[in-house]
Structures are given as C-alpha cells and as structure tokens.
Amino acid sequence: MTRSHARKRPVLLTAYAVLFLLFLYVPILLVPAFSFNDGTIVAFPLQGFTTRWYGELSRSPELLAALRHSLVVGACVSVLATGLGTLGAWVVTRYPLPGKAPVTGFIMLPIVAPLVVLAGALFLLVQTVGVGLSLYTVGLGHLIVCLPFAFQVMRSRLESFDDSVLKASRDLGEGRVATFLRVVLPISAPGIISSLLLTFTLSFDEFVLSFFLSSTEVTLPVYIWSQLRFPGRLPVVLALGSLILLASFVLVVLGEVLRRWRTDD
C-alpha cells in the first residue's frame, strides 16, 4: 500500500514540476541557443555554432548607445526613486500624519493606472510644457512608475524596525546624523539594495513609456523593437540578450551569496 503510494505520487509531481520548469525556462534558454546559431533565420533546426554575432555586437554603435542609455537611465532612476521612496517611507512610518491612508493609497496610483494612458498623458504634458523629448523625459516617466515600488519596499523595511534603537543610539552619545549612519542605514541596507535592484530592472526593460517619451536617443527596448523590421539584425540582439541574462544571473547569485554571508555573520 504505502509502497505504491510512495511511488505514484512523485511520478505525477515530477512530471508537473518538469513541465512547469520547461514552460518557465525554455523561452528564455532559446535566446542564448539562437545567439550561437550560425544563420540569420531564427528557426529550428539550428545551423551550427558561431560566436560571430557576439563579435558583431562591438561593431554596432547604435545598439551599444541604446544599451548605454538604458544603463544610465536605469541607474539614475533607481537611485532617485530609492532615495525619494526612502524619505517618503520614513515620514509615513515615523510621524502621525493627517490623511495618511488616502495619501499612501494615492502614491500607489501609477501602478494601477494603464501604462499607455500614463505614457500618453506624460507625452501631452511634455509637449505642452515644451521641454522637448529626451532621455530626461524617459527618466521622468520611469521615476513615476518606480517610485511607488521603492516606497513600498522601504516602507515594509522601515516599519519592521523598532524606534527604541534610535533612542538607544542617542542615549549612547550619537547625534542624529551619526545615528542615521550607524543605525538607520545599516538596518535598512537590505531594503535599499532590493529597492535599487527592483527599480533598475523596472526601468531597464520598460518599453511603453520609453517609446512615447524618447526622441532620437532611444533606450534598449525601443531600439530592439525598431530592429525587428530587419531580420538580419535579430541574432545580434539575441547575443546582447544572452549577455544581459548572464549578467542578471551573476547579480542574483551574488546577491544571494551576500545575503547568506550577512546572516551567517
């Protein structure tokens, strides 16, 4: 009885798990697979192994420029969103404010509003003000979307820590600035890092806002979209995609190792 029971269940479960993982990872793994494919048509069967698409990467100045734009915008937006989000979360978690609930609900609004509507509205706004489209307007759009996430991450981190450690720090001779540097910052560091990673990722692969708000300097997703018209360029894009995958993988592993190392300490 117990034996057949023990045998049957894992079979179903294993099959389910395998299907689940295939569904999740096969589309992603196709990217590196085709990036090494010796042929311009992205279709099976694979034509043979090559690294030439990677070589061509360095000879695609427009693509590299788009990558640089995305990295710069992502870095600026994540730092700004996390900084502003932290300040907002600090106020909301530490001070009694009239109308706190509706205000915090309002902060979350950009998350639920349809991106296209937001993008259209911002486009019109920028046109009306007359500042002209640029990477700054793209960054502004990203900031609006990233801020609620940063705020939420920091709020849950700051809510979980006890005010008495702030008093203890002052009692032990440290003023406000030193207390912030020696207590608040290290305790909220994990939240700050997650917020930075989350908002950077959001900005890095954001398409709709970037499409509406960019001019000649485009970000990577917009550039890739524009290249889809030229099938011959696709393998180069896949090569870049594989490199980005690899970088994300290294980052995630590194983050996890760091996290464990800290808790072991």
Added chain:
Amino acid sequence: MTDTRKESHMAADPDSGISIRGISKSFDGTRVLRDIDLEVGRGEFFSLLGPSGCGKSTLLNILGGLETPDSGSIRIGDRDVTHLPAEKRPTNMVFQSYAMFPHLSVAKNVAYGLRRKRLGRRERDEKVERMLSLVHLDGLGDRNPSELSGGQRQRVALARALVMEPAVLLLDESLAALDRRLREAMQIELRELQREVGITFVFVTHDQDEAMSMSDRIAVMGGGRILQIGRPTELYHAPASREVAEFIGSINLIEVTPCAGGRLEAPGLGAFDCDSAAGEGGLLALRPECFGIAREAPAAGNRLEGRVREVTFLGDRSYLRVNVEGLEDPLIASCSFREAEGLSRDDRVWLTWSAEDGRLIPSDR
C-alpha cells in the same frame, strides 16, 4: 571588579545625585506629569513605582533627555542638564525592549557608545571584555543579539549602558519581559551589580515586589504625581494615603472616627487603640500579618469578631478571609499554617492586633 568601581567614580561628577524641580509634561493636552519634585542621592538605588500610565516612564525619559519637560529643571551633580540632549547627558538607559542593534554583534553593541570616547582599539576591546564578564556573558561577544535569550539580551543592554560609566543609570521596566524565576535572579544580581559599580540607579517598575526587594528608596507615583517617597519599610508600614496603601501589598481598611480617650471608633464595631491616631478620623489600615487569630473571645485589646469565609493555604503561610458584620469587604489575615489549622468556613474567630500595628491614614472621601 574593583577597577570598574574606581573608574566609574572617577568618571562621575563629585556629587552625582539628582535634583528634580517642578517638572511638568503634557502630551496632546493630557497632563502626564504634574509638578514633580524629587531628590535622589548619589549611589542610591531609587525606584519609580506606579501603575501603567502614572507618568513614571515619561519621567525617566525626561531624566535621560529623550523627552523635554514643559517646565521645571533637572540637575545631576552640580550641573543643570535640563536643556542637554540625550547624547550629552551623563545618563544611560536600559530600555524595556532592550533596544539591541540587530545588525551588530554583542561586543559591537556594547562598544557602540565608546566610539566617541576616542579610545585605542585595545583599550576599547578590554573595556568591552571586562563589561561582558561583569554581566556574566564572557565569550558571547561574537554572537548576534538574536541568538541570545531574553535574560542574556537584558545583560547586554546593561553592559552597553554601564560601559559608558554614566553618573546615573536609568532602567525602564527592565525586568518586565523576563519570566518569574529569571526575574527574581536578576533582581538580586542587579542589586549586587549596583553596589559593585556604585552608580546611581533609577529604576522604573509597576511591580511592587521588584521595587521593594531592590530599592534603597521608592517614589510611588499615581496620576502624574508623586504620592509618597520613602524606604520600602516606610511605604509598607506607614503608607501616607489610601492609594499607596492599596498599591503596595494587600491591606485592610476600616473607616473610623475619633472618640473619647484618644481612641478610634468604627460605627457598630467598637473602639480601638491606635498609636498613630492624633485626634482625627480616617481609615485604620491593618496589614494581613498584623492580625492574631483567636478562637475564644480575648479579654482585652483590639479585636473584631467574625466568621471564616475562606481559608487559603499557600505553603509558607495561610490566608484567612473573615466576614465581619458591619464591614462591606471581608478582612484578610495571614497566619502560619498552624494558626489556621482546623478552621473552616463559618467558624467563629476573633482577629486581634496591637495598638502599634494599626495605622491611621487620611480618608480620601
């Protein structure tokens, strides 16, 4: 350990007593402290005792500079510290929640405040080491606070404050979170530690046993005021008011009026001798252990006749609740097991007491 003592005395002001004058404080229009005056002697173990909401923690926070009073002044030694912020006061606090820095090891928690003292690394490490051994945490310096038990965290909090060599150590309900046995052990240890380091301790608690067992003197607080200040024995045997009498230990209160011969009369119950009576009426306060139990009517002396309502056996003592006709509440008497032996419900008994044991306190009605 003699080292620690010497150092703390050197660091302390020549006179590290505390003088509190006219401190008041309100939160959102509610008066939490009303015109508090208090003197605490140097090296004294002083407790602020009272129910929650009586203002004792606020007073402690004001002493530590974590709250600012609306009016009044505070001196520690010969220094006016009223307007000094927490980080500049010669006081350190042991918080109720211990307030450990979760991201620092035990040793780094203890060393936290030493950064400002500009010590060499070796000197600092030695100090931390010595403090940890003073609170019996040798060898645990590398642990994270989350790996320690409540009692151990309590000791880290103590070490972290004591290493600063404050003139005054403030303790906010510091033992409240511990279980009973550990709390009792810590009470003794805390008292010994205080003698060893010779620092003035101001201890806030709502637990009268805790205050009684550790303190040199206690200020009983209620409704933002100090009701009475005194040594534990004074508070117990000579409470100044009904509130204090009822807050500390259990007590029997009988309404009395003065009558002929300096005696006190309770309507329908008879007249009693009382040494502390001075021609006024009020409440005759009798502690449960003042009573003797007689099974026959005694010939003379203070006595009340009643019927046993309940006998409670508590091992070292027995408690008797006696219904007395004319009194609303039963009287509580504590006696040895032998005295209560054989008594059961509805037995007739006489409660007796001597004139020096009863105490007259003003009636608050």
